[in-house]
Amino acid sequence: MKLHHLHLRGIGPFGGDVDIDFTALGASGMFLLEGPTGSGKSTILDAIVFALYGNVAGSSASGERIRSQFASPTTASVIDLAFETGSGIYRVRREPEYARAKKRGSGTTKQQAKALLWRIGSPELLPVVIAEMAEGASGATNEGTAAAGAAEPIATRLDEVGREIQQAVGLTREQFTQTVLLPQNEFARFLRAGSGERQQVLQRVFGTEVFQDVEKQLEEMRKQARREVEAARGTLNRSLARLVEARVIEGEDLATLEGHADALRLEDLDEAAGQHHASAAEASERAAQDREAATASEAAAQAQAEEATATLRRIDRRRELDTLRARLDAGSREIGAARRQLARDEAARPVADLLRRRDEAATRSHSLENALTERTTETRRDHPEIADLLGTEDAPGALAAASDEATGAAGSLEDLLTLEGALGARSEELASRERRITEAAQALARLDEQIDTRPGAKQELTASRDDARTRAAALADARLAERAAEQRLQAARKVEAQQSALETARTTETQTLTAAQLAAETESDLRRRRFAGIAAELAHDLPAGDPCPVCGSTDHPHRATATKDAVDAEQVEAAEKDRKTAESAHSDAAQKRALHESELQTLREQAGDLEVPAATTAVEEARTATRSAAEAQDEVQRLEQAIARHDEDTAALTERRAADALALERERTTAKEASAALDTDRARVAEARGESASIAERRQHHVTRARAATALREALRSATDQAARASELAEETEQARRRADAQLRESTAHGQDGSVTGAVGGDSVAVGTAADAAGPDGDLEGLATDVAVRESVLPDERRRALSRTLEQRAIEESRLADGLAEEGIADAEESDEARESAEAAARAAREQLTAAQQSAREAATLAARASAVAERVGQARTALQGAMREVRGVSERAGVVVRVADLATANSADGRRVPLSTYVLMRRFEDVVAAANARLARFSGTDLELLRDSGARGARKTGLDLLVLDRRTDQARVPETLSGGETFFVSLALALGLADIVTGEAGGVRMETLFIDEGFGSLDPETLEAVVSEIGHLAQHGRTIGIVSHVGDLKSQVSEQIHVRRGSDGRSHATVTA
Template sequence: MRLHQLDVTAFGPFGGSQGVDFDDLSAAGLFLLHGPTGAGKTSVLDAVCYALYGSVPGARQSGQGMALRSDHAAVGTRTEVRLELTVAGRRLEVTRQPPWERPKLRGKGTTVDKAQTWLREYDAGAGTWKDLSRSHQEVGEEITHLLGMSREQFCQVVLLPQGDFARFLRADAEARGKLLGRLFDTRRFAEVEKRLAERRRTTEARVREGDATLLADAHRMQQAAGDAMEPPELAPGEPGLAEAVLTAAAVARSTARELLAVADCRLTAAESAQAAAERDLAAARELDRLQRRFGEARERAARLAERADAHRTAQARMERARKAEGVAPALELRDAADAEHRRAAAAEERARAPLSQDLADAGAAGLAAAARRAAEELGGLDSARRAERRLAELVGERTRLDRQERVDEDVLHEAESWLADWETTRTALQAHVDSAQEAATRAEQLAVQRDPAQRRLNAARQRDQYAADTEDAQRQALASAEQAVEARAHWLDLKEQRLNGIAAELAEGLTEGAPCAVCGATEHPDPARRIAGHVDREAEEHALAAYQAADERRAVAERRLGTVREALAAATAEAGDAPTARLTEEAEELERRYARARASASGLHAAQEELRRAEHEREQRIAAQQQAAVRAASRVGNRERLESERSALEEELTRARGTADSVAARAAELGLRAARLTEAADAARVAEDTAQRLKDADARLADAAFRAGFDTPRDAAAALLDDTAHRELQRRLDAFDAEEAAVRAVLTEADTAAAARRPPAGLTAAEHTAADAGRRLREASSARDAAARRCAELDRLSAHATTSVRRLAPLREEHGRVARLASLAAGTSADNERRMRLESYVLAARLEQVAAAATARLQRMSSGRYTLVHSDDRTGRGRSGLGLHVVDAWTGRERDTATLSGGETFFASLALALGLADVVTDEAGGVRLDTLFIDEGFGSLDDQTLDEVLDVLDALRERDRSVGIVSHVADLRRRIHAQLEVVKGRSGSVLRQRGDG
């Protein structure tokens, strides 16, 4: 990577635009970057880093975004950094603009513009620049990919901070490990250690979980086996647990099978005894049954003999009932005819009751003739019914005409009264509309005057406020200017006092035998001494800082005063010279007038609507008045026509009603008479028919009773049995016959008679014996089932435990392998002789490479005296790997780098920094770094050592490499001709460049 051109604008301490031509500076190989403290030497390096990565190094990262902008920059100048460089054979230009707060283009105040980034590449063939990207992310990824380094690595290998490496030389192994870990990014090896430790914990937890499951199976087997098994007294994770569990399971299974064989034998014996007892009990029960059967048959035979007379009487009753069944149809026919005749007679009596006395003895034919005459008279009343309905309609029409006449009279009266006052009403409403219209016009005129008056009032208030702020700002600006002058005078006084006593400061740095930095003499016979009140460098710098702070406060106060004065002028131009109180009164009076006009104008629409409604109502009332007059004229003719038709209908109805109140009442009377006569005629015919059928039924019944052998029909009816009595009598007869046959069959059985002759059966003793045998069988069966279940449960648990042991075998093997690797990587394993962690081992290898690369330059700087070597000696907690020693060729002894003197530490740290830059560059992908910067530390070197160091740095120019030295040492300005000077001033710092020559 080679830098060509750097341009900065409004960046850091640079208020304007500044440029650095690195091609010119790099022509000599070495160039010097110098300037007073606070001028901005570091800001040049920050600009390079910001252009490449969009952020600045290390602790200065807090100064990002708008904080990168120079306080000396003009208001409209945007901060920008542009860097032109060659990397990986490509010439690129990177431009970055951080976000900045600028004045708004319109109006007052400020707005923030977003950050901008451009990446361009030079096309040598076309001789033009080609745009590549304007995306922050894409540009960052492209630069990082081409450089092959992160921002931290770039700052470490290109911007070499000597102070960090001096501390690195004196640091312990842990501090060196942190720095090397950041540079070489060994987090992946630490992640490997962490991953191995996590896998060890994971596999250990899985093994412990499997052992816990195995122990749970062992405890369940103990519960199943009872006292036949003792669980292993081992915890999860202890060796031998699986073998102990499987051994205990095998012993438990063997014991359970023996107990099962014993239970089988006991069960077989109990089954034999129970079968014999069941056979004896069955024989005793059969003998007892036969004996009881014979005794019960003898008792049933005795009871049958007692019921023999009643049985013969029931047989005779059943025979008489069978004969009466032949007469039953005639009896049923006669009863039905009698019932029918009584119903018909009752109906005829009810139908004749409402009839008049002259029809009480009339027959069915006379009643039917009277009903026909009544129906004919009813049919002649249809015309009268229509006339009656029409008369009702005429009455309704006359009523409607009277009601309409009253309504029309009310409408005419109301319309005449309302129209009489119309002119007065219209005049009042029109006046209301005109008044509201005038108020609306007045409100519009006042509204135009309101905004200017309010703006002028607001401007007057701001004018008063800015006037007070201007006086305050003038006082602050004057006070700040006085303080700045006093601080500058104090600083110049202290500076002059320090220059007067500078010899004492230089004398304090003299060492006997060492050359003087001023005259070069090695003898110092009379060095200067500090006098009372001597001003040292710290006091001078403190006074300078106080002056700079006071000057900054003065500038801020002056800027504030200018801002307030501009605002006061703008407010005065807007408000004029009128007093604020008068403008306030005018604005308030204008506002009150405007409010009154708005209130008066708010009723305009309502007044217009009310006038339109009144006009519409007038039109409606005039139309209603005309329509009422037309309807009154038509009602006169309708009344005459209705009166003529009503008289004709009343005459016709008088004739049709007769003695009734109305035609409807007469029709109802005739309809009821016809219905009653018809009903009575029908009832008389039915009564005559049923009387004849009853007479025929009596004759047939007397003939049937005589043929069945009964003296009278009444005797035959008495002998009949209903269905329930017949079934009950037949059931008693059948039951007696069945019982007699069953008793006879039992008494004639050979087995029953033989059993009756034997002694009584011993049933109770046989039942007790069978119950005891059944109980012993159940106990033996339960014991056998329990033993079988125990064997099955132990077999299942043993199989599960065996499967668990087989499944745990590869887990145990994996855990052992992972645990050994994790212990080895963590440095706790006995196989790790030096007890080095994996990350430390990798860092030790990197440190060994750095020491080898640094030694090549250190030997030249020290004239072959010193060599850096890596040490594996153990340090704290018994671990090793990051020791760094120096070998002194003059003594031949190896010692710690912390024992080096100040000058030796400088060139040792410089050599270490250069060597580390080479190793990190190779680690990052071998990108060639053609431009390097080395920061401070040269003031501690003598002339000879300084020459040797510069020779080493000059050797870096091989293959066109350039090195920039950042230093305050005045001697370097004489030795290095190519220089970049940073000069600070009140308006910001500027750059002065001088090439070789």
């Protein structure tokens, strides 16, 4: 990834705005972020990580420090970063959580963190977005930026922004701080990381997750292949079981089939199954032929049995019909009497109904005449003038006119009745209104008194506010003083820790100095002793006859001999090496001691030469002053709000007083008008009621007269109408009786009461003659009298019973005629002998049919069973053949899948058993180590080389462990044994090597920007120059390295710089030289 621009506001020690153009800084491929200790250099790196991941860089640092203590409680802190990855150009803006001053009232409330992410459409639009960032525009909407569509918003929630950025960058925060941005105290983390942690980093930066996905997919495919093989064999076994069950295979045949299936001898299994199928088909064919023969025998017996049964049935039917005819002949007289009774009932029933209605009408007419007489007597008692109207020529019209006149008089009093009823309530309302007027006048006077006291209360509030404002004016100075005191306390605490570290460093320096001196003395003594014994050493190596290197003689009678404390060259060389090692250790210790002394001096200056107790007291005093000023500021806000509310209440009271006075005047005017109207209405009511006690009593008199006239008119009309109706019904009844009597006599004279004669095959049946209908004497009584009519009407139950009897008689006559007309019935012999012969023949035929049916059923059952067996065997064999094809196909496919999966997941029997993903990372890591060694070889003064450790330092072999080969001793060391300076430049070489390989890889994470935030102070000048020179070579490949350090020598070697300085007010400022 590559950084383009960073904008900060209210972050860490930077109270104001900071803008950093990384594009300009990276012109030479390297820039320096420099400044004194504690000025805020690491804060810039924290801001970059916070913009990307919502947290700071160091794993042990707190994210709460990201918000500046100098930021106003009403202003949000902002981090705005433009960056580029392989997936596009982005802008991310974050506002960390902070305690915001409440908009209303005093105190603070938590303002939640915010995040926005945009995608910039093209590199040409980047300057527009950067200009907006430099201006500090918020762009904090989800509708776009202020840059007129230069960037498209793609995420507005914290979780969405985090997810999108991690996908775009390709690294987690922990991996980002191991490969791109190396913060303080974590520079060597990737070097010293375990193989598992290193594997996760390499997987992300090289994008090799696809190989793990391939491993997982192959593993799942292997499992699926094995499951498919097992499933196919299970299907084969189940299909074989179906065949065995269908054909009932047992013994040796069953063992043969199972043996073929277990050994997967599929051809033999198919051949044996075919033999069993053919056997079942032959048995089914034989059973089908037996069933057809039995069915033909059953059909012949069935036809013979049906013929014998039909003959017996015809004989029984003829005997049944003869019995029915005899019974009909015996009941003919009773049927005739029933017909006569129903004929009289039918003629008399309409006349009887008219008789009932005529008698009821006469009774009703008499009752209404009596009611008219009673109503006339009652009306004459109360209103004689109304009763006298009955004697007039048009009595109904006269009564209607009297009713209308009384009703009109009552209606004319309706309004005055309502007016009279409301007089009492209006009098009470007027008295209540006058009481309210008195109370309102008293309340208005009290309101005037309350308004008069308002100015004095406001003067007291104003004086209190001015006093609190004076005390709150010192808040800003108090906060600055508190922050300065807290910083001095932090520095004082660090002084104590630094003093302890300095004492340890001094002790180490003394110890290493003593060891170096002792090693030098040991070397000097060994050299002296070797020089003293050099003659013996020369004599020992001098061959006989060679000239002596001292005297030149070839005769050596007295060779020098070595003493007990003689020393050889190897001992001297070992002592020399020990002395150099001790001096190197002393040099390192001296450098660390000097560094601790420098840091201690800086901390003492920051602490103002205060110790922890004094600094703690100063912090407490400053905090007390800040709280007092803050409380005064809150009091100012509270009092200002109280004054505003006081003014609002005073204005409201004044407005209320004016409104109440106007309402009181209106109420007085309304009361005066209501009193005058009440007097007028009282006079109207008195005039209208006249001699009556009230309007209601006067109106009720008229209503009673109208009701009396109406009731008398209705009684007269009802009596007159009912008399006319009774006369009409009497005449109608007499005419109906004469018609019914004549009709009944006429039907009797013509014999129409009915006779039925049926003839079948020469036999005749006569039912209901005219003589039967007339009775024994041949005479029929008429309907000339009311008594005759009523006696001729039958009760309902009797009439229904006679009707059912005649209906049943007609049904039986029809049944007799239909039965004698049936085929063969008339010719059937009805004698007992003929019936016995027919019954015996039918019984014999049924027995033969039963035997034939039993044989047919048994044959059908055997045929169905054999057919079912053959069908099931055929289906089972088909399923078995399908299962065998499936076993062959699945086995072939599974073999390939399992072999490939075993190889990729390190489960194969041959090879090194290295998973595919690990193998890929091992090859990439070898490239990283080679690139790192190329960098490491250019750092002067180093004899170190990185080695990939293919052994196992843990329980799991990944091939990603590291060793450091020290060529001075030809021994491999673990990274944890490196000194501070060695750790720095080895870690740097590894980081640069990783950047080299990743940048050259297609599909990996492009690391075009790298930050280093520690370690340069541990290098000697020569090594520092070599390291800086090597970093400078990266610019040739388009990468940029940011060095974060306070080492002074770097300023002359790096031209592009970010200068961070802390001002006298404690705020930090950043300037860019590019």
